Amino acid sequence: MLDLYGVGAPEYAKEFAQFISSSPTSYHAVREIVSVLRTAGFREQDERSPWEGLDAGYVRRAGAVIAWQLPRKTEEITGFRIVGSHTDSPAFRLKPNPNSAAEGFSQANVEVYGGPLLNSWLNRDLGLAGVLVTEEGETRLVRTPPILTIPQTAPHLDRPANNTLPELSAQRDCHPIWALGREDVFDFLCARADLDPRKTVGFDIFTYDTQSPALFGGPAGTDFLSASRQDNLTSVFAALQAFVNLRAASPREDAPQCAGNDISVFAAFDHEEIGSASFSGAHGPFLRQVLKRISLSLGAHGDEQLVLLANSSCLSADAGHSVSPNKPHLHDPDHHPVLGAGPLLKINADQRYATESRGSALWHRACTLAGQRYQKFVSNNDVPCGSTIGPATARQLGIVTVDVGAPLLSMHSVREISSPADLLALAKILSAYYRGA
Template identity: 35%
Template sequence: MSKNSRMTLLEWLDACPTPFHVAAQASSELTSAGFTSVTQLGYEIPQTGFLAVDGSIVAWRLGSSSSSLRIIGAHSDSPNLRVLPNADIYQHGWSQLAVEMYGGLLLNSWLDRDLGIAGRVIDANGKVHLFSDSTALARIPQLAIHLDRDVNEKGVQLDKHQHMTPVWGSETQKFSEWLTKTSGVDHIAAYDAHLFDITPAALLGHDKSLLASGRLDDQVSCWSAINALCDSASSEFTTMIVLNDHEEVGSSSSTGAAGPMLSSVIDCISQQHGLSTGQHFDRIASSWCLSADNAHAIHPNYPERHEPRHAPHINEGPAVKVNANQRYATSTRGLAHIQNVAKSNDIPLQVFASRNNIPCGSTIGPITATQLGIETIDVGVPQLSMHSAREMCGAHDPSYLVELMKAFLQS
C-alpha cells in the first residue's frame, strides 16, 4: 500500500470514534501494507504481523535475533460518555439515555454539542460487529442563563450524574430497538456504545495551521505510529508498535498497558529467535520504547499555568516529556537519546515539564517501563483543550511526530 493511499489524519479521526474502530482501522492499514493478522501466538510468528484484541493492537516487523527492540506505544481510548446497559429514561416529556462517564472528561465541553453513537455489539454467537451513526442523535442541553443568573461569574456547576444525561428525543424509543436497526444485528447479547461529537475534524485558522477534532489525545499518536511502522524499512532491530486501550482509566486491563498483551508478543518473538532467558533479558536491557501521548501546549490565555522554560509551542515539533517523580518515564539517558535522534535527522523537538504547583498527568510510559523493564521515553504533540470533546493542535506537528518515530525505529 503506498503512502499516499493511506488515510490522512483527518480521515482517520473521523473514521475512528471508539477504540474498537481504532484497532479495526489500524488492522486495515497494516493489512494493506503487507502485515499478516494473527489471532493466536502458539504458532510461528510471521515476519511482519499484528495481533488485534478488542480496542488494542500490537504489530511488529522482525529483525535480527541478536538485535534489540524498538517499540512505539500509544493509547486508543479517549474520555467520553458511554451508554449503560439499561439505557432508557423517560421523564418530563423527554427521552434520555443513561450514561456512564469514562475517564477525565472536561464536562462543560460536552454541553450543547450534536452527538453521535458508535461502538460494537456482540451477538448471541459471540461475534463482534462494529457500528457507527454520525448523525445528530443526542445532546446535553445547558441550563439557560435566565435560570442560572450567576453562571458567567461562578462558572458552570455540573452534577456529573444529574446534569450530564443526554436527551435523544421527545417520543418513546427503546435504545435496544434503535441499536438492532442501526447495527443490523437481530440478537444482541451485549454492547459498547459511546457518544461522540459528530463535528468532522478540520483545519482551521486564517492560515490553516491548526487542527481541531475530537480524540486528538491520543489518536494523533496512533495514526503516527501506524504510518511510521508501515513506512520504515527493515533493519537489524525488531520494530514494534502497541496501541493500548484503557489508558484514560489507569491501564489496568487485559488490553491495557498494565496487561500482558505486549509482553506476551515480545516473549513469543524471543522464543522464536531461540533466545535463552538470559539472552532475552539482555535484549530487553538494550531496547528502547517511545511512549507517545499528547503534551500541553502553552495556552495564550493562561500562560501562568505553564512552566515558562518548558512550555511547548504548536507547530514547533513534538515535545519530550520529563518528570522527576516518574509520572513520565523519560530518564536522562532517554532524553539524550531522543534529542540525538531528532538532531541527527533535523526534526524539531521541544521539552515539556509541569509547574511544581500544578502536577502533571501520566501516560502508558511508566507502566510499560515497569512491566517490561525497557528504557522508555515519553513524547507527544503539543495541544490545547486536552480531554475536551473537541481538542486542538498544530497542523504540522503530527507529521513531525511521524518523522521522529521513523527515525527512532532505526536508531
C-alpha cells in the same frame, strides 16, 4: 501509507483528519489500523493458535493492536524498538440499562469515561459508537449519525451560569436527550447493526462528536487542526505511518537512512484514560506476552530473552500540553512549549513520565536524525501532571522508556487543537527512531 518526507503538514493533517473521522471509538480505530497494516503486507496472528513466526504480523485484542516486523537479520545486540500509544479518549459510556426518560424526553443513560472536560460536551451533536456482542460471541461494530445532545440551561433560568463556567453534576447535568416520547436506544443500536436485541447480550458503546475535523488559522488557513480524540490518535496515526514506512523498498534520499537490526513494534493500547488496568491496556500482560512469543519464534530462551529486553527501548507517545496564551501561569515559567515549535519530551521528577537521561539522549538522536526540533515539557510545581503508558511499560518490561508527544490546546475537550507541523514532525521523529537512531 504516507510518504513522510514527500508530504506537507497540511496534507498530513488532512489524512489524519480522515483517520479521526473513521475512528470514533478504540474499536473503530483498531479496524482502521488493521486496514493499513494489511495493505502494507502484514498478516494477522491469532493469539489462540500456535505462533507462526511471521516476519511482519499483528495481533488485535478488542480495542488494542500490536504489530511487529523483523529485521533482515538479528544480531547479539538486537532488541525491540517499541512505540506505544493508546486508542481511547475521554467520553461518556452507555450504562448497562441504557434507557431513561423524564418530562417527555427519552434519554441515554451514560456514565463518564476518563476525564472529559464536561462543559465542552454541552450542546454538541453527538452520536453513539462502539461494539455489540451476541450471545454466541459474535462482535459487530456500530455507529450512529447525530442522535444525542446534552442541553444547557438558558441564562434566563440560571442567571449566574451566564458569567461563570457551570459547575456540572456528571449524573444530573450530563444526561443526554435523544428522542421525544418513549424510545429504546438499545433497540435503535441493534437495528443499525442488523442484530436481534434479544440475542445481543454485551456492548461497549460511547458518545462521540459528529462534527468533522477542521483545518484553519493563519493566512493559509492551515495553522491549526481542531478535532475530537487527538489525545491520543495524534500518536497512534504518527506511529502507524512511521511503522509502515519501514517497509518502503527505497526511502527518499532526504529520509533517515540509518537502518538498525532491531525488531520494530507498534503497540496501540486501550483504556489509558481510565488507568490502563485491563486485558487490552498497558498495565496488562498484552505487550509482554507478544514480545515473549516473538522471542521464542526467534529461538531465544531464558537468559537470551532477557538480553533482547536489555537491548530494547520504548517511546511512549501521548499528547501533551501546549501553553495557553490565556493561562500561561499554569505552566513552569521556564518551560513554555507552544503549538508549532515541535513535539514534546515530557519529564517529571516523580516518574509520572518515564523519561530519564538515557531516554532523553535517545529522543535527541531521533530528532537529530529526522532533522526536527523538539520542546521540553515539565509541570509547574503547583500543577501536578497526569501520567501515561510510559511508567507502566517501564515497570512491566524493565526497558528504557521515553515519554513524548505532540502538544495540544484544550486537551480532553470534545474539540482539541493541534498544529499540523507538530503532527508531521512527530511522525518523522518516530520514523527515525524505528530506523535505528
